[in-house]
Amino acid sequence: MRPSTALFALAASSSTVLARPGAWQYTTDLEIIVSLSNADKGLGSRTGFLQGQRQEQPPDNSKGPFKTVNILVGKNVKNKDIRCKLIAPGGQTIKARRGEKNIDQTFGDGLKGEWAFLEDSEVESIICDPTFKKGDGSGNGGNDGGNAGGAANTVVRVVLSDQATETGVAFELDATKRDELTIKPSTIFSAIEIQAPDDVKDKLRCQIEDHAGKFIVAKRGKNVDTTFSDAKKGAWMFKDPERTKVAKITCDPAFVANPIGA
Structure with missing residues (x-):
């Protein structure tokens, strides 16, 4: 009950x-x-x-x-x-x-x-x-006084969002090596933003797939691609398709820009 x-x-x-x-x-x-x-x-x-x-x-x-x-x-x-x-x-x-x-x-x-x-x-x-502890998965120990460890940030945050429903969800992956995350069927998204550590902001790229295994194409400014970087330039808007569910996120230091015709 x-x-x-x-x-x-x-x-x-x-x-x-x-x-x-x-x-x-x-x-x-x-x-x-x-x-x-x-x-x-x-x-x-x-x-x-x-x-x-x-x-x-x-x-x-x-x-x-x-x-x-x-x-x-x-x-x-x-x-x-x-x-x-x-x-x-x-x-x-x-x-x-x-x-x-x-x-x-x-x-x-x-x-x-x-x-x-x-x-x-x-x-x-x-x-x-009752078994949950302060700092479980937080990276800073959950201390109110802050993190004095000074350890390098090895996490990339991938934020999926949709303006129509005002929904935004953040995922965290390893920024130092290839990392994949499977997402359960859920919300429809229309944008992706990569928030990478400072030392790899211009290099680390991620890609996303729909439930058919198709790579989602997105656009930022004049750039149209299937791999997405931070570069301090904000979100990429889905182009093909413009709104869809996301089944998988992959971030990999080996990924390179894969521009396609706009």
């Missing part, structure tokens, strides 16, 4: 529960609430999770796109350090920021408020798990 659905629906419709706020408060105090929001679009979702076990649920009310997530740990929950993660429709884990340098893909309460998505995104699934 999905406890959040039953409890929130009951709170909204039952005079018995509204007349007994103490009972409702007690239930909330034993839960972890994951609150998603997008104030610009008036979207919001509150999903409740029980303590002491791994649980995965879709967001209540709406899948977004959202801008922020807030983890609210009830005062009677024993594990105050419980963390949750968000999964986008393509199957990738959503990353968010709290503070100037604290970027992570698992989110805790810590009485520090909301986390802001790095890119607006729909949320397909929410997972709360």
Whole structure:
């Protein structure tokens, strides 16, 4: 049973529960609430999770796109350090920021408020798990004070977006070698932006395929190509086809420009 659905629906419709706020408060105090929001679009979702076990649920009310997530740990929950993660429709884990340098893909309460998505995104699934740790997959240890490690950045971010639906989803791949990522069938996109480390901004290129295995052609300025670079010049707009689902992303230092006639 999905406890959040039953409890929130009951709170909204039952005079018995509204007349007994103490009972409702007690239930909330034993839960972890994951609150998603997008104030610009008036979207919001509150999903409740029980303590002491791994649980995965879709967001209540709406899948977004959202801008922020807030983890609210009830005062009677024993594990105050419980963390949750968000999964986008393509199957990738959503990353968010709290503070100037604290970027992570698992989110805790810590009485520090909301986390802001790095890119607006729909949320397909929410997972709360007592085994999740601060800094899981973040690259900076999830420390609020920032990353003092000084390690070179070896990650390239590939951002797929669609202006018509105002959707943007970021994927991360290895920038030092050939790396491939298969995407589950999901959202239709119309643009790709490569955000590469400074030392390979002009060299590293990526390509994308649709579900038929066809390379997607995109255009940036006068350049039309099937491999795409950062070069500090922004997004490439899909040309053939102009909007489509993406099945696979490949980034490879061996890729070179492959211009085709506009």
